[in-house]
Amino acid sequence: MASPIDPASPIEPTPDAGPGPASWGPATGVGSLPGTDAAEALRTVTGELPDFPHLPELPGRGAGADLVGRGAALLVEIAVELTPAGWRLVPRSGVDQRRAQEFLARDLDALYEVAEAYEGPFKVQVAGPWTLAAGLERTRGDRAVVDPGARRDLGQSLAEGVAQHVAAVTARVPGARVVVQLDEPSVPAVLQGALPTVSGFGKLAAVEASVVEQELAAVVDALDVPVVVHCCANRAPLELFRAAGAGAVSFDLGTVQDLDAIGTAVEAGTHLLPGVVPGTDATLPAPKATASRLQAWWSELGFPADRLHTAVTLTPSCGLAGATPGYARTAMTHVREAARYLLPE
Numbered sequence: 001m002a003s004p005i006d007p008a009s010p011i012e013p014t015p016d017a018g019p020g021p022a023s024w025g026p027a028t029g030v031g032s033l034p035g036t037d038a039a040e041a042l043r044t045v046t047g048e049l050p051d052f053p054h055l056p057e058l059p060g061r062g063a064g065a066d067l068v069g070r071g072a073a074l075l076v077e078i079a080v081e082l083t084p085a086g087w088r089l090v091p092r093s094g095v096d097q098r099r100a101q102e103f104l105a106r107d108l109d110a111l112y113e114v115a116e117a118y119e120g121p122f123k124v125q126v127a128g129p130w131t132l133a134a135g136l137e138r139t140r141g142d143r144a145v146v147d148p149g150a151r152r153d154l155g156q157s158l159a160e161g162v163a164q165h166v167a168a169v170t171a172r173v174p175g176a177r178v179v180v181q182l183d184e185p186s187v188p189a190v191l192q193g194a195l196p197t198v199s200g201f202g203k204l205a206a207v208e209a210s211v212v213e214q215e216l217a218a219v220v221d222a223l224d225v226p227v228v229v230h231c232c233a234n235r236a237p238l239e240l241f242r243a244a245g246a247g248a249v250s251f252d253l254g255t256v257q258d259l260d261a262i263g264t265a266v267e268a269g270t271h272l273l274p275g276v277v278p279g280t281d282a283t284l285p286a287p288k289a290t291a292s293r294l295q296a297w298w299s300e301l302g303f304p305a306d307r308l309h310t311a312v313t314l315t316p317s318c319g320l321a322g323a324t325p326g327y328a329r330t331a332m333t334h335v336r337e338a339a340r341y342l343l344p345e
Helices: 038-048 066-072 097-116 129-135 148-172 188-190 207-223 238-243 259-267 288-300 305-311 325-340
Strands: 077-081 088-090 119-127 175-185 229-232 250-252 271-277
Touching: 038 097, 038 325, 066 088, 066 097, 066 119, 066 129, 066 148, 077 097, 097 148, 119 129, 119 148, 129 148, 129 188, 129 207, 148 175, 148 207, 175 207, 188 207, 188 271, 207 229, 207 238, 229 271, 238 250, 238 259, 259 271, 259 288, 271 288, 271 325, 288 325
Parallel strands: 119 175, 175 229, 229 250, 250 271
Antiparallel strands: 077 088
16 A cells, blocks of 8 residues: 655654653644635644644545544555445555545645744644544454454554654654644543444443553554643543553543542643633633633642643644634634633743
8 A cells, every 4th residue: 555655755754852841832723623625724723823733634525534534544554445334444445545645645735835834843633543443344344443453453554654644744844843642532432341333233342441551552652752642532541541651641621530640640741731612612711711710720639830831731622623613713712822821920
C-alpha cells in the first residue's frame, strides 16, 4: 500500500520536543470542526487559537474524513475498505482508503498554504489504537478489538503511519513543535465490556486494564513527540492513560469525578487539557466565569493557584463537528480568552 507521505517531500526526522510544559500552549481545539474547506478551517483555527493551533478534521466531507477513516489513511501496509456496516480490514487497499489518503493530502497542502511560517506547538489528532481496533471489522467478522494479533499489527502500523504524518507536518511547517493526540473514546467501553458485537445482539467481553495500558503504551513509546490521550466519554480512565506514558490527558471537565487520578497526574508532571465548554451549540458564560470555575476546581485539588496556568491547556469538551460554524468559532474564542484569566496578575 502506498505511504501517505509524498516521497518527494524533504522530510527530516522530528526532534523530541519532550513532555514538559514548554510543549503546550494556553488553549487549543480537540480536533474536528464543521464544514468541508480545509484551508478555511485552518485559517479559523490559527486565528482563534494562535498559540496552539491544530490540524482540523472535517468529517462533514464524508467517509474517509471520519475518525476511523483518518486512522485508515495513516495505516502502513494494512488495507481497509468501507462496507455498509462500517470499515473492514481487507487484503488489498481500494478506493475508500485512497479517498481517505486524498483527504489527508489536501489537509497537508492547506497546512502549507496557511501556516507554513507558524512557529510553536502544533497538534495533530488520530484515532488511538483501541478506538481504531474497535471501529474496524475483521474479514472473518466481529471487531478487530477481540483479536490480540490484529490489535498488535494495527498498533504497529498506526505508530509508523503517525510518525510519518508528524514528519510530513514538520516538513510543511518547519517551526512547528508537533504534538500527537490519540483519540480514545472507545476505551471506557472496552474496559467495561460495553462494546456491541457487529451483529448488535450482544456485547464483547471486557479487556483487562493492564492489557489496554500495555498496548496503548506501545504506541505512545513509538512516537518521538509529546502525546496527548483524549477521551471525552464518561469514566475516562485518566490514570491508565497517564500510566501508559501520555505526556498529557484531555477530558471533559464536566464528566471527570476522579480527583485522585487528576491529582496523581499533576504530581507526575502530566499536562492537563480540560474541556470547559460544550462541543455542540450552547449559551456560554463569560470567559472570566469559565476561568473562575476552573480555578475553583484547581483549589479543590489542593494545588497552588500560581501553578494552574502552566498545568492546563483549555479546550472545548469534545470535537466541534456537530456544532454550527458560528458556535465552533465562538467556542475556540472562549477557551482562548478564558485562558488569559488564568495568568498570574
